Amino acid sequence: MTDETETLTRTAPDSGAQVTLPVHTDLLRLATAGSVDDGKSTLVGRLLHDTKSVLADQLDAVHRASADRGMSTPDLSLLVDGLRAEREQGITIDVAYRYFATPKRTFVLADTPGHVQYTRNTVTGASTAQLAVLLVDARKGVLEQTRRHAAVLALLGVPRLVLAVNKIDMVDFDESVYTRISEEFTEHARALGYTDDAVVTIPVSALHGDNVVERSERTPWYSGPALLEHLETVPVAPDPHDAPFRMPVQYVIRPRTADHPDYRGYAGQISAGVVAEGDEVVVLPAGARSRVSKVDTPDGSVARAAAGRSVTVLLEDDLDISRGDILATAETTPRVTDELDATVCWLAEKPLQPGTRVLVKHGARTVQAMLTELSARFDEQELSHVDTPDALQLNEIGRIRLRTAEPLPVDDYADDKRTGSFLLIDPSEGTTLGAGLVGTPLGPLASAVAQ
């Protein structure tokens, strides 16, 4: 990060207040995870509160509600309590999205509640996260649930982890408690394939604010950054630019107007790599080749565009291309197959059973498929192989084989998250049954399968 983020100071016309605005900021997508009562709502509430992302009327509501419940200080966790049914039950059951910003960065936070439905929620939050904040209660240390969460985050390929050792005030800011938890967690993360610089542990008190936004004087033995400071400065790997180019075609743009009688462009969001005018590309699954004649964006054409950008690609040759096809660099192409070996996170009430017919949504294509084999279920703690089950239940993770009615161009999830992921959909109900990851994305899983 540059030290000085470019900013602009203005005077608010109504209040006369001086406001500092970033000229532009980058975006960090993060997820939070933790067990019930570890203090996650309080921590998220405090991040929102201390970054001034909570406005007066919302804060008033929290003050009122806290007073109604007989509390003397406002309960910041109420800022993030969601739907009425959940408020009544006093638990959060679904991923909620929060937004906050500092002059350095804009944050999209997927708040994933940690109770029985944890896999469903964590997988959802982790699928788009560039970083995850895991919470533990300093009095309890690393629990089974913590290990499970970390394993799921590793499986989904979340590049960076933060362990917030919360309620440090309740262990009298004791360094040795923190060190023990920190070491145990770092070791577990290492076993899951994380390098040490990808994992940061921070002692915090969500309730009192220690090391959340400001470094605390009560943890003089801790020399690392406060949580927000870390979130603001941690390098964000942008979408993979150095990966081979991939783009699922979402829509074919053919205006057929007087101004554009022959325009034929393939619209999509680049999922990996870079595409440039003149590049040789392959259209999959058919395999036809052509060259890029133009890369259009909504603001005009560009010489090249990179992962994450929504563009329209024009080709030199007139090919038969439609929604669902994938454009890829001719140098390294995805493999085209109708037999998929994959890891699946099962998200539905009704169990997965071999022989089930499903729909597979991969990129912009939906095809019929048959679940031909369920070869393993994984232990949720270490994600090691446990058995060859008859079925996979809600929130379980296992290994499957699928036969698709039409061939799909895929990459391993470990190499490319977009062309390596898919949804399993119930053909009659339309519900999303599971999250699929091509191949065996996690090292320990691969060795378990080999056993």
Next chain:
Amino acid sequence: MTIDTPTDRLAELSGEAALSEIPPQADNLDALESEAIHIFREVAGEFDRPVILFSGGKDSTVLVHLALKAFRPAPVPFPLLHVDTGHNFDEVLQFRDDLVARHNLRLVVARVQDYIDDGRLTERPDGTRNPLQTTPLLDAIGDNRFDAVFGGGRRDEERARAKERIFSLRNAFGQWDPRRQRPELWNLYNGKHRAGEHMRVFPLSNWTELDVWRYIQREKIELSHLYYAHRREVYSRDGMWLTAGPWGGPAEGEPVEEKIVRYRTIGDGSCTGAVESEAYTVDDVIAEVAASRLTERGATRADDRMSEAAMEDRKREGYF
């Protein structure tokens, strides 16, 4: 447009050596724009009869702008739907018609007044028509067989929205059931729905109010002038500045004053209040929003202030 960002900044971001000449998406607005365009194109590819719910407000104006960008140089492959409460500001209707004409769009209008005239709906004692929009909206969706309805809703607007999906499934009665919503993974959206059901789609889910205004500034999007400071005759009620119109005017003891005001949201004139403001330009508005102590809804919408769960109730009813 090429994004002019130094490559060493990208290197710092990615923690790698400088990658030459690759324009990164350093600005969060680029990422949000690409995400919204992706969503528009998914819907165009998966649904037969999408429509954009258009209120004349800033969020739906931004939606139209993004839809135009998503399909350029082809026209937007679906129409706009406006639920006209009959309590609209004239300026907003004029703005709507100009926008439709300028971009050659198709417009479908569902009128609350028609329902009141023939007795299908009755005027509420408080004169507010926002809650009456649900029936005409659902009828218009049914009559036109719309299967995907784009809305400008954002998750930062209200707590009950924080768990809303980008693709939000509605049953045949337009109702939203939190337990039937699907997990949304990666950027893979599941558009499957049964006959009679439809999908509400929210491309601006991940935008904040400030993002919307910064985008309006960057893209030079023209909005209804009501969003900017102007002189207006207003009267005070429930701590808001209301303006007289076809929906009624000041009661006894509510003196009319001339003020410099602007609107932060645009809706039913009977219950949408103006705020005192001298924000004449988009730059001024951005500074004001950044310094504001109130959410846009908290500031100006009487019906949202009725109860904490007001939004959630109306969402269940199919209004949002």
